[in-house]
Amino acid sequence: MTRAHLPTHARPRPPIRWNSSIYWVIIGIAVLIALSFWTLDLQLARMLSIDSAVRMGKFLGELLSPTLDPKFLSKLGVASLETLAMSALGSLIAACLGLLLALPASKTTNGVKSAWYSITRLILNAFRSIPELVWAALLLISAGLGPFVGTLALAFHTTGVLGRLFAESIENAPQGAAQALRIQGVNEGRIFLFATLPTVLPQLVSYSLYRWENNIRAAAVLGVVGGGGLGQMLAFHMGLFQMSETSSILIAMIILVVLVDALSYLARRLMSR
Amino acid sequence: MSSTTRSPHLRDPAWLGRVFWAMAALALLMPALVATEFKPWIFFDPDNLKVSMRFLADFFPPALGSEFLLLVVRETWRTVAIATAGLTLAMILAIPLTLVSTRILSISALSGRMHFLPSCVRQIVRWLLIFLRSIPELIWALVFVRVVGLGPAAGVLAIGLTYAGMLGKVYAEILESGDAHSTQSILRNGGSRLQALFFGLLPQNSAELTSYSVYRWECAIRSSAVLGFVGAGGLGQQMDNSMKMFNGGEVATLLIVFMLLVWLSDLLSGYLRKVMQ
Numbered sequence: 001m002t003r004a005h006l007p008t009h010a011r012p013r014p015p016i017r018w019n020s021s022i023y024w025v026i027i028g029i030a031v032l033i034a035l036s037f038w039t040l041d042l043q044l045a046r047m048l049s050i051d052s053a054v055r056m057g058k059f060l061g062e063l064l065s066p067t068l069d070p071k072f073l074s075k076l077g078v079a080s081l082e083t084l085a086m087s088a089l090g091s092l093i094a095a096c097l098g099l100l101l102a103l104p105a106s107k108t109t110n111g112v113k114s115a116w117y118s119i120t121r122l123i124l125n126a127f128r129s130i131p132e133l134v135w136a137a138l139l140l141i142s143a144g145l146g147p148f149v150g151t152l153a154l155a156f157h158t159t160g161v162l163g164r165l166f167a168e169s170i171e172n173a174p175q176g177a178a179q180a181l182r183i184q185g186v187n188e189g190r191i192f193l194f195a196t197l198p199t200v201l202p203q204l205v206s207y208s209l210y211r212w213e214n215n216i217r218a219a220a221v222l223g224v225v226g227g228g229g230l231g232q233m234l235a236f237h238m239g240l241f242q243m244s245e246t247s248s249i250l251i252a253m254i255i256l257v258v259l260v261d262a263l264s265y266l267a268r269r270l271m272s273r
Numbered sequence: 274m275s276s277t278t279r280s281p282h283l284r285d286p287a288w289l290g291r292v293f294w295a296m297a298a299l300a301l302l303m304p305a306l307v308a309t310e311f312k313p314w315i316f317f318d319p320d321n322l323k324v325s326m327r328f329l330a331d332f333f334p335p336a337l338g339s340e341f342l343l344l345v346v347r348e349t350w351r352t353v354a355i356a357t358a359g360l361t362l363a364m365i366l367a368i369p370l371t372l373v374s375t376r377i378l379s380i381s382a383l384s385g386r387m388h389f390l391p392s393c394v395r396q397i398v399r400w401l402l403i404f405l406r407s408i409p410e411l412i413w414a415l416v417f418v419r420v421v422g423l424g425p426a427a428g429v430l431a432i433g434l435t436y437a438g439m440l441g442k443v444y445a446e447i448l449e450s451g452d453a454h455s456t457q458s459i460l461r462n463g464g465s466r467l468q469a470l471f472f473g474l475l476p477q478n479s480a481e482l483t484s485y486s487v488y489r490w491e492c493a494i495r496s497s498a499v500l501g502f503v504g505a506g507g508l509g510q511q512m513d514n515s516m517k518m519f520n521g522g523e524v525a526t527l528l529i530v531f532m533l534l535v536w537l538s539d540l541l542s543g544y545l546r547k548v549m550q
Contacts, residue, residue: 036354085308142325147309
């Protein structure tokens, strides 16, 4: 019996369903990859040479000898706390601003858009598409170096992200309680506070916590352009080629990130149980 | 209408609790405000205000000189190229690591516990992946700028390593989340592990795998634009230069280009994901 006689469901499904557009997509991707490597002038020969391997080895060797000077470690602890505070405060500001902007950015019950709908959506998109690091570099000009800039940078980017998510969950909220109040003649502000907000609050909180987790990672990095916390220390000591300090900071960063990952994993396990 | 004149059934029963928790949150917030040197009034310091107003006033009109635009186009392409090359490198690293670390392709795990040596290898690969992705790409880039010098190579390596860690983890999760039945029956009937992969796992999961990879490409474009700030080439480096020279017009153009790029890659990746399904 040849394959053609088998009923279709008995044949193994091919890994990809081949149709004409897929060929073009694959050719396009291949061309894009080839062009990328070709135009970038990566100097692969130099990168893979013995010379660079030696340099890499030396560099890694230096990175493997972290300093354990208690004075430095206490400074590191302060910087880690600063990073945590930046991320927490940034996320909190973003949650408040995001909620404020999400209200005009969400359609009302009947699918009617408010007059401010498109302009707030545009603002949210603009806030979101500029990454934290660029925000930090922009804010540096008017507020100078330090953790304040980092906090605001996180807050601005996260406002864009959370605002859009919040607007979507407000739009998709079940309407039962809101409708009941509306029939009673309660005004829209109260309806939001006492019906819609309590219904969507758990979702808003979980989005915010998730963004906070992301922001801790981002906050560790932001300092590299001058936004305070661990990153600023890293940029400073790396700039001075103080490798043992650099290595301690890197280790602190990894510990912070792994810790946050583990905690959020545990929290999610506990909540989903 | 104040709350005293309002009839009792209209009063918020949880009012006291709400006020208490709001106060408690504020008290908890104080140390954070101190630690982050939260002083919004610096913005309104006359000196700072003058500098920022001048910078912002420069934003309009955006720089549109043909020479500068040509430079921007070149840097934009480099950003895309760094992201693409980085993601290719990440996939080259991640695919073998995934295959080694997926539990579902283990023959000894078909009957009870996995053998000691393979399970050790799997654990080590997992740790390697965790290590790769727990260092942010910007830090990798800083490190590689030291080793291979300024330029796109550092960006490609940074994206390659971080994204290898992410892709490896998520690929393994996707492969293991599906229905294991077909894969296991291929293995049980004497099929090789590669056969089990191609005829059991991939047909089931290919759509999800490609769509995740495309999504990551989109993320890679965003991060490669930023990596330039530490000297890894692309739009970020240009933006850094323009900001250091307080050239508001150039910064405005670069920001617009950046938003367009993100928006376009968003559209393209949405289209690709639809085609690949």
